[in-house]
Amino acid sequence: ILGSGLGSLADSIENPEFYPYEDLPHFPISTVEGHAGRLVIGMLNGKCVVAMQGRFHYYEGYCYNEVTFPVRVMKLIGVNKLIVTNAAGAANTSFKPGDLMLITDHINFSGDNPLIGRNLKEFGPRFPDMSTAYDPELRSKALEVAKDLNIDIKQGVYMMFSGPTYETPAEVRMARILGGDAVGMSTAPEVIIANHSGMKVLGISCLTNMAAGILEQPLNHEEVVETSNMVKEKFTSFMN
Template sequence: MSTVEKIKAAEELISNKIQKKPSIGLILGSGLGVLADEIQNAVRIPYSDIPGFPTSTVAGHKGQLVIGELEGKQVVAMQGRFHFYEGYPMDLVTLPVRVMKAIGVSSIIVTNAAGGINENYKPGDLMLIRDHINLTGANPLIGPNDDAVGVRFPDMSQAYSPKLLDLGKQAAKNIGLTVQEGVYVGNPGPSYETPAEIRMLRTLGGDAVGMSTVPEVIVARHSELQVLGISCISNMAAGILDQPLTHEEVMETTEMVKTQFLAFVKEIVKRMDGEKK
């Protein structure tokens, strides 16, 4: 089954299960899937039921699409994502973004848990992503291009929508939340970085580092979706605090900040119009 056939098959299955088309997509990272539990009148579809979708294998990722209403808007949430390091090819990692576009989404909020490179950050901070650096060694657009899906050479000069970034800043201000703003570095994983690699990434201009998000954002822009990115700084990256890094720490931190995270994203969704700008 080709990617286009997978998109069409997934679109048909999902469309048959929902009453209203969503305009906003949410991709929820490690420990952040709790937001999907806030969606009302929800239709939940396990990834295993969706044609072409792989299985999410990482702790903290439930592995289902949740479609319904959040803050008066129709949304579709990925409660758990797919990663390049799980062994999935980039076209599968990013397939849900293509499907979101097909079912009516025009804007997406991409979230992740990330390690803090900027030494002014602390675990528990939320960072609005201003830009990213792709160090995955891959690109989901490599291969034949379907002009009906997107242009051969998409512009990435505004990978993250300035309009949505401003909206995010205003939403934080509205609820009295202090947020960071910075550059996300996407690495392939699954091993954490060495202290020397973190010093290199800081020199390159990175503020936070993780193992997701970049492929999804590339495909979102190829699909002409507007993107807002949010990182939860779940730990300081290697060499900063002189302590070992664990996925358990990531989950503990996201649990600690979930109330702030929920309030922040809900305030953003409330202010979004879901229109293509």
């Protein structure tokens, strides 16, 4: 799943097949700048991959069943490892814009959960464990890759807010107190569904800005996309 401004990774996929979301039954439509809005299926370094070039967000008006629908589709077509990426604000003041952060855990502060309602037991149990929602083995491999490429990669906890407003300075202070290192508006619902479905997950945040209240400047989406574009070479090298 490729987050805001990170969709260029899909350009590295060989022999790609493109499936616009509007052509796929029951898929929502991406409405946010930096999200192309299509599935790309092909080969990446000898592996068959399915890339979501653009995701869906709760703040776009979609319910969590719609936001996470593609994850269940991927499970049904044989995907068992999910790499989920996002553009996020750095709440940890030792981080800086342009850093990549491996997600060790998340705090779902969106006020909703995609598993509320009737359990789909063909995917997973009623009460799934979330102790290792972000697979330690995949994270260890990612750290090795970063070391080999001489990429300084951070690790931390991602805290999800519903959006579409950026977090207030007080909310960012709260995030730090609760252990959050980065804040954003996605990822947690997809990871919950992937975990429920028995998929192994690797989460990566591209830290595109310092979260509200750390620097004396307003936040905007253009900065998010601009920083994502600046680090896309590092991101693509790491992901390949």
